[in-house]
Amino acid sequence: MKHAVRSFKPFVLTSLFVVSLGALAEEQLDDGVETLVVTAEHLSGSPLTLPSSVTVVDSETARKNNAQHLDDIFNLAPNVNFATGASRGRFIQIRGVGERSEFVEPVNYSVGLIVDGIDMTGIAGGALMLDTQQVEILRGPQGTLYGANALAGLVNMVSAAPKADLLKVSASFESYNGRSASLISSDKLSDAWGYRFAVGQYRSDGYTDNIFLGREDTQNFDESSIKGRLVYQPDDSFSLTTNLILVDADNGYDAFSLDNTRQTYSDEPGHDRQETIGASLIAEWAWDSTKLQSTLSFADSELDYAYDEDWSHTGICEGTPCDSDDWGFDWWYSSFDRFLRDNRNLSLDVKLIGGQGALSESSSETLSNQWVVGAYFRDQSVDLLRQYTFNPVHFTNQYDTRNAALYGQLDIPLNEAWTLASGLRYERQAADYSDNQPFVDDRSENFWGGKVSLEYQANEQTMLYALLSRGYKAGGFNTAQELPESQREYDSEYMLNHELGVKGMWPDAGVTLQASVFYQNRDDIQSKQSYVTSQADGRTLQEGGECPCNFTDYNINAGGANSYGAEVEWNWSSLDWVHLYGSFGVLKTEFEDLQSLTHVEADLTANPPVAFDLSGRELAHSPQLQWMAGADFYLSDYWSLNLQTEFKDEFYLSDRHQVKADDYQLWHLALIYEDADWLVEVYGRNLTDEKIVTRGFGSFGNDPRNFYETEPYFQYGTPRIVGVRAAYQF
Numbered sequence: 001m002k003h004a005v006r007s008f009k010p011f012v013l014t015s016l017f018v019v020s021l022g023a024l025a026e027e028q029l030d031d032g033v034e035t036l037v038v039t040a041e042h043l044s045g046s047p048l049t050l051p052s053s054v055t056v057v058d059s060e061t062a063r064k065n066n067a068q069h070l071d072d073i074f075n076l077a078p079n080v081n082f083a084t085g086a087s088r089g090r091f092i093q094i095r096g097v098g099e100r101s102e103f104v105e106p107v108n109y110s111v112g113l114i115v116d117g118i119d120m121t122g123i124a125g126g127a128l129m130l131d132t133q134q135v136e137i138l139r140g141p142q143g144t145l146y147g148a149n150a151l152a153g154l155v156n157m158v159s160a161a162p163k164a165d166l167l168k169v170s171a172s173f174e175s176y177n178g179r180s181a182s183l184i185s186s187d188k189l190s191d192a193w194g195y196r197f198a199v200g201q202y203r204s205d206g207y208t209d210n211i212f213l214g215r216e217d218t219q220n221f222d223e224s225s226i227k228g229r230l231v232y233q234p235d236d237s238f239s240l241t242t243n244l245i246l247v248d249a250d251n252g253y254d255a256f257s258l259d260n261t262r263q264t265y266s267d268e269p270g271h272d273r274q275e276t277i278g279a280s281l282i283a284e285w286a287w288d289s290t291k292l293q294s295t296l297s298f299a300d301s302e303l304d305y306a307y308d309e310d311w312s313h314t315g316i317c318e319g320t321p322c323d324s325d326d327w328g329f330d331w332w333y334s335s336f337d338r339f340l341r342d343n344r345n346l347s348l349d350v351k352l353i354g355g356q357g358a359l360s361e362s363s364s365e366t367l368s369n370q371w372v373v374g375a376y377f378r379d380q381s382v383d384l385l386r387q388y389t390f391n392p393v394h395f396t397n398q399y400d401t402r403n404a405a406l407y408g409q410l411d412i413p414l415n416e417a418w419t420l421a422s423g424l425r426y427e428r429q430a431a432d433y434s435d436n437q438p439f440v441d442d443r444s445e446n447f448w449g450g451k452v453s454l455e456y457q458a459n460e461q462t463m464l465y466a467l468l469s470r471g472y473k474a475g476g477f478n479t480a481q482e483l484p485e486s487q488r489e490y491d492s493e494y495m496l497n498h499e500l501g502v503k504g505m506w507p508d509a510g511v512t513l514q515a516s517v518f519y520q521n522r523d524d525i526q527s528k529q530s531y532v533t534s535q536a537d538g539r540t541l542q543e544g545g546e547c548p549c550n551f552t553d554y555n556i557n558a559g560g561a562n563s564y565g566a567e568v569e570w571n572w573s574s575l576d577w578v579h580l581y582g583s584f585g586v587l588k589t590e591f592e593d594l595q596s597l598t599h600v601e602a603d604l605t606a607n608p609p610v611a612f613d614l615s616g617r618e619l620a621h622s623p624q625l626q627w628m629a630g631a632d633f634y635l636s637d638y639w640s641l642n643l644q645t646e647f648k649d650e651f652y653l654s655d656r657h658q659v660k661a662d663d664y665q666l667w668h669l670a671l672i673y674e675d676a677d678w679l680v681e682v683y684g685r686n687l688t689d690e691k692i693v694t695r696g697f698g699s700f701g702n703d704p705r706n707f708y709e710t711e712p713y714f715q716y717g718t719p720r721i722v723g724v725r726a727a728y729q730f
Contacts, residue, residue, distance in 0.1 A: 036058065036134065038050060038054055038056060038136050038156075039156065039158055040114065040136050041145065042372040042374075042409050043353070043370055043372065043411060048463070048504065048505060049503070051421065051455050051463075051465035051501070052138065052465075052499070053138070053139040053501065054136060054137065054139070055078070055136070055137040055139075055569060056135070056136050057073045057076055057134060057135045057137070058133070058134045059132060059134065061073075061076065063725075064644070064670055064681075065668070065685075066174075066683060066685055066721065067129045068202045069089075069127060069129060070113075070129065070135065070155070071084075071088055071090070073129075074092070074137075075626070075628060075646050076628055077137045078567040078568065078569065078627075079095045079565060079567055079585035079586075080092070080093070080094055080137060080626075081096075081621045081622070081623065081648075081651070083098075083101070084255070084694040084715050085100065085101050085255075085695040086253060086305065087219070087249075087251035087252065087253050087255075087272035088125050088251070088272070090123075090127070092111040092113075092124065092155065093111070093621045093622070094110075094152040095153075095520060095622075096587060096589040096619040096622030097111075097151060097152035097153075097495070097520075097522070099111075099528075100528070100620065100621060100654070100695070101528070101553070102305075103553045104339075104395065104397075104480070104553060105476070105477065106382060106397075106477060107476075108149070108474050108475075110149075110152040110473055111151075111152050111154065111155060112142070113127060113154075113155050114146075114155070115159075115245060116157070116227075116229070116245065116280055117280035117282055117295045117297050118245060118280045118297045118298075119297055119378065120276075120278065121149045122343065123301045125249060125274045125303070126225075126247035126301065127157065128200075128223055128225045128247060130199075130227060131184055131198035132157055133158050133160040133161070134157075134158050135157050136156040136157075136158070137153065137154075137155055138156070139152075140153055140471075140497045140499065140518065140520070141153070141449065141469050141497050142469075142471060143423075143425055143448075143449020143471040144407055144423030144424065144451050145425075147376070147407075147427045147447070147449065147472070148403060148427060148472060148473060149473075150471060151471040151473040159196075159198075159227055160198075162187070162188065162231050163186045163187075163194075164187055166185065166186040166187065166196075166729070167186075167729070168183070168184040168727060168728070168729045169181075169183050169184075169727065170727035170728075172724065173723055174721050174724070175722050177204060177205040177217075178202070178203070178205075178221075178721070180200065180203070180725075181200065182198065182199065182200030182201075183198070183199050183200070184196070184197070184198045191234075192233055192234040193231070193232055194231045194233075195229065195230050195231070196229045197229075198226070198227045198228075200225055201224045202221060203221060203223075204221040205220050206218070207716070207719050208252075208257075208263070210254060210263075210264050210265070210266060210269060211264065212264075212265045212267055213269070215269075217252065218254035219251075219254045219269075220251060220252040222250045222251060223247075225245070225246060225248070226244070226245070227243075227244065227245055228244040229241065229242065230242045237285065237286050238283075238284065238285055239284045240281070240282070241280075241281075241282040241283075242279070242280070242282075243278075243279060243282070244279050245276065245279070245299075246276070246277055247275065247278075248274075249273060249275075250271070252269060252272070253269070253270035253271055253306070254269040254270060256311050256713050257311065258311055258312060258316075262719075266311055266313070267308065267312070267313035267334075269308060270305075270336075273304040274301060274303050276299060276300070277301075278297070278298065278299035278300070279297065280296065281295070281296045281297070282296075291352070292351075292352050292353075293350070293351050293352075294349070295347075295350075297346070298346045299345055300343075301342075301344075302340075303340070303342075304339075305338070305341075306336065306337060306338035306339065307336075307337055309335040309337050310332065310333055312332060312703075316704060316705065317330070317331050317332050317704055317705065321706075322705055322706075331708075334389070335388070335389035335390055336387075336389050337388050338388070339386050340384070340385040341382055341384050342382070344381050344382075345379065345380035345381075346378070346380075347377065348376070348377045349377075350375050351373065351374030351375075351407075352372070352373050352374065353371070353372050354372075355368050367415075367416070368413070369411065369412050369413070370411040371409065372408060372410075372423075373408045374406070374408070375405070375407075376403070376405040376427075377402075377403070377405075378402070378403040379400075379401075379403075380402075381399070382398070382399045384397050384398075384399075395435065395436065396436045398433070398435075399431070399432075399433050400431065400432045400433075401432075402430045403427060403429045404428050405427035405428070406426050407423070407425035408424055409421070409422070409423035409424075410423075416457070417457045417458075418455065419455040420455075421453045421454075421455070422451065424450040426446070426447070426448050427447045427449070427472075428447075429474050430442070430444040431444070431474070431476070433476075433477040435479060437481045439488070441477055441488070441489065443475065443477075443489065445474055447474070448470075448472075449469075449471050450469070450470055451467060451468065451469035452467075453465055453466065453468070461506050462502065462503075463502070464501070465501050465503075467497070467500075467501070468498055469497045470494070471494070471495045471497070472495070473492060473493040473494075474492055475492040475493075475526075476555065477490075478490065478554040478555060480552045482552065483554060487554065487556070490526060490555040491524050491557045492524065493522060493526050493557070494523045494524065495521065495523075496520070497518060498518065499516055499517070499518040500516060500518075501514070501515060501516035502516075509572075509574060510572055510575070511572050511574075512571045514567075514569045514570075515567070516567050517564075517565070517566045520563045520564070521561075522562070524558075524559075524560070525560060525591075526556075526557060527555065527557075527594055528554075528555055528655060529554055529555070530553050558593055558594035558614075559591075559593030560591075561589065562589070562590055563587060563589040563622070564587075565585065565586045565588055566584075566585070567584070567586075568583065568584040569582070577633065577634050578631060579631070579632040579634075580631050581629075581630050581631075582630060583627065583628050584626075585627065586624065586625060587622055587623065587625075587626070588624060589618050590616050590619070591614050591616065591617055594613075594615060594617075595614070614655065618651070619652070619655070620653060620654050621652070622651055622652070623648050625647070625648075627647050628645070628646040628647075629645055630642065630643065631644075638673055638675050639672070639673055640671075641669070641672070642668075645665060645668070646668075647665045648663060649663045650663045653695065653696035653698065656699060657697070657699040661693035661694075661696060661714075662693060664690045664691075666685075666688070666690055666692075667686070668684065668686070668687065669684045669687060670683040671683075676729075677728060677730075678727070678729075679726065679727040681725045683722070683724075684720070684722045685718065686719060687720060689719055689720040691716055691719075692717035692718070693714045693716060693717070694716065694717045695714070695715040696712060696714045696715065697712065697713045698711075698713075
């Protein structure tokens, strides 16, 4: 999209309809101007015509942000955050709602992830950005659209569509021995057949120095991916699209330091590996004003996540106060934790869409009702093998879920200015759990979610809307054997979202705007807690010292939580030499009722946990203020300069302790040369080398040198990166 931002993109006041993910997500209008289209919705349309909060990040913006993985673009969307605790930020929070880790127990996710029709919820480590045309981030519960795994929102990644006679190669080199390479090939095989194929790899030593091993690559990135798409469209009445994704990530995981630096002492560095094969088959039949769509997808992932739990080595106490020669016993401990998961899911979605109507030549409005009716089925199985030093035998469990849903949506134009839209989804989930403790249980639940919105087209430039939406998230099982029977299950969670918004484009001023205010109420919220106990090997410390501790994660239901805030996204491009853009998010959250737990003894029946009251406190990973601003300066026909800054306020890192991540502001710069064949870019990210906290713990001690005194520990994000990127299109 060369120099496209120089020309103003007019606001198209119509419900644009995209027939399938095989179609282009950027439709070419008769005047040759590109208009972004959100494909995730049942009735797709421009972001400026949808009565909901959605951010669309296109491929050019992603490239300017050096996006190798999905987590590299989250800060572009207001009130979106993520947590690491792994090699990538694969745990997503939207408006303060979302998971922050995945350990023993089965996890039901709050944010859904779809890639080319393939359900990749819960396996976001494989969400690589290779040949991604756009990322759509839908904020707020998606009870009609996606159901049980979209309580907080949905992320939809759309790969680029087939294009005639395209061959493109690219490569980059950057700090920390980072390098990438990719090849994209696409063509029309005939009038009916087209394909697109992309292969890419990214490697880096990572940002950690392991002092004990003398290595700089224990937190490395080694990620390869392949994407393929084959489209068959003999005429306008039928299309068939096949998508294939292969991901092979063999990343290191050595993130936490006893000194809270980027220098670690681990003698057994961990890893974060994922091998995924996914495919989708999308078919569409069209007649008159009705369309039938069918999407069949599967994903099979082998996940291997491991870490050195002690973050140290056997000689860590030598020459320090905890030296065993002075005490007569060893203060240090050594343990390694490894989780191997086999995650498989199969889904089928069939929907009938009707009533699009025809647009008149004099107006972009149509008074025809639009409707959707559909059915959805999903079968997922997650098998876990945990190999842990202090477990006498390996722990295994199996978690199987089956979801079936019926849904519908009806958009009724009341007149040329007002439109009433409603959606409803009824879903049933059945879940079976078993492990080798042994513990066997099953549960089934019925849910309903939906939305009602009222749109008002004030004039050709401005649309206002009011939205009420309801989402849900299934309950589940806690796996820890020492838990009381009453805490082995936790209940479902529900959210009601109230939202008011305005969207528009004002050509005379060169401005586009999306703005909204919202209030969300959550009932029976699921909160992750931990029992903190002594290690089970009998090596608890003597002479009054603290002990190295074991965490047993589990979920409880708090009474509720409230959140409210505002979100703004804007573009200004009335001058030929500059394009300005930005986003702004304000978020206020609080627990209504939550008792969080402190240190407890191993026998939970005899020694019940001690709790402290978190009622009124903010939710974890919920910064009150978050903003981004950028500028493209066009220096000539071929040269441009991109300057961007982003800010994120401080936020709590967990629901079970009071440690916060500090606020930060980052600066990024890129100098770009682009002509018909070449793109060359010199870039710098986080130019001031700010220390960014992406995960943290605060309620245990892990350093024998200070006798396991309780203190916070942090994982840090990307430091200053400088690099060069080049791409050539044949």
